Amino acid sequence: MAQSHLTNGAAATISKKRVSQRPLESDLLVRILFIVLLLVFWQVVHYWVVTRPGDTSRGALFPSPLEVGQWLWDKFGFSYLTGNYQPVPGEPMPHNLGAALFQKEYIPAIYASIARLIEGYLIATVIGFPVGLLVARSALMEKTVGWLAVSLQSLPSICWIPLALLWFGRLSITAPILFVTVMGSLFATIVTVADGIRNVPPLLARAGRTLGTTGTRLYFSVLLPAALPGIVTGLKVGWSFAWRSLMAAELIVNSGGLGFLLQRDRENGDADGVVATIIVIIVIGLVVQELLFSPIQRRLQTLWGLTGVRS
């Protein structure tokens, strides 16, 4: 119709842009609506729970969204803005918002967790990525190390904690946590990166070889770039495994961080805090996904013309 004068190629490009832009906006809208509905549903259930006759402590165990919101507001230190700031016992009244944020528990806990996460994830990636490449390229590595990685990957990372405490418990408080994070992420990284390389269409390798590309050059100019979508997936999977393992370790090893907050609030019977911390953990996961991995994957998607990015 209106596009009929365009060449095929141009028309295809235009329609592709439309397809990829529209969902982004409507996705967000749908998601916000969904969250609002979820909060309403949560409030209704809360109301139902607290108005039931019987044990009145149920209200404390099933906080309302507002109570959780209040907890987050306080424990992040935002109450400094509303003038009802309560300094942490034994500490002075902060002079500005920044100091307030850092005095309350969430910001330092997030900082501690993220620092450990980055450390553990980097170690796991620096080891796992090259090992994954080797596993994909050598039959011997595949049968030995690759097999071991698949086997160890099936071990829930929390199972490493006793050993981590025995080995590294005396070294420092964070060493066992780091160990668990690395172990939880390393094998997943090896397995997924190796899969990414293995899934490269053999035809692309042949196209490279017939044009005279061999050996390491074939590896770096054909196999590696061709495996890029799979490799990004591998790095993403490694990250999410590291995050989970870290939270598991922090729950058990008493050392600050978000996992520790969860455990402490449970001991104090603060359901508000437990729910609030869970939300913080989820949001951090989402933010890293949206700020780090999604842009890379979207870029690959437009460059390669992939219909869907493997996740």
Next chain:
Amino acid sequence: MQIQFDNVRKIYKGRSGAVTALDGINLNIQEGEFVCLVGPSGCGKSTLCNMLAGFDTPTTGRVMVDDETVSGPSIARVMMFQEPALFPWLNARDNVAFGLKNLKLPATEQQAIAERFLKMVHLAQFGDAQPHELSGGMRQRVALARALAVDPQVLLMDEPFAALDAQTRDHLHIELENIWRETRKTIVFVTHNVREAVTLGTRVVVFTARPGRIKREFNLEELDYPRRTTETLVAETISRIQNTLRDEVAKVEAAEYDQNGTEIGADERIKPDRATVGRAR
């Protein structure tokens, strides 16, 4: 330059037993020839191509180029496949330039050559396009430019146009014919389509059903280009070759039915060669 298949036999040992794909192949190809290979499905045409490209080795016999036995892939023998196999992370121009890196040319010269070959396949304005932004026929043209850019001694084409629609294919025939007449590149071209073979080739080699042997060769050097299928001589040649091929195709088809004339499993019908293997077991 001369290509020589010297008593080549290829046996594949698969899970369902050994399959003789090619047997007793003696074939000489001279520089500048445009040789088309036709034969029933599964007769070993791709196998022959792969051996010449260096992806595969004969079980017995030798494949030689200029008295040297082919021992691996080489930039002197570039193969094109049924799919374009373009590198999706490179734009059309960089795809065409890909093989030039192996020739150790200066970067500016690589770009100039890539441009020239893009122009040759009439895609000069599409140098910046990513492969997925091109149509199937355009992609196959980029693949052709990529193969020709490195100036190989031989261009191997394994059913390069089979996945394209008839119109695009006709268009590409003309383009390939022009390129061949300009460059006089040695081309080995595999196809199922006898009309395609007769319009393009200086020689058509017909294979028997598996095990593939050379059944007959047709020398078409006498036919002038461009060849129209409406010309009597061309039409006659097509039907002669089709008749030669018909018996072989019939053999393959016979293998798809058992003696009672009832069909065997549908998935076996798709790959006739497997049907024979299945019966032999």
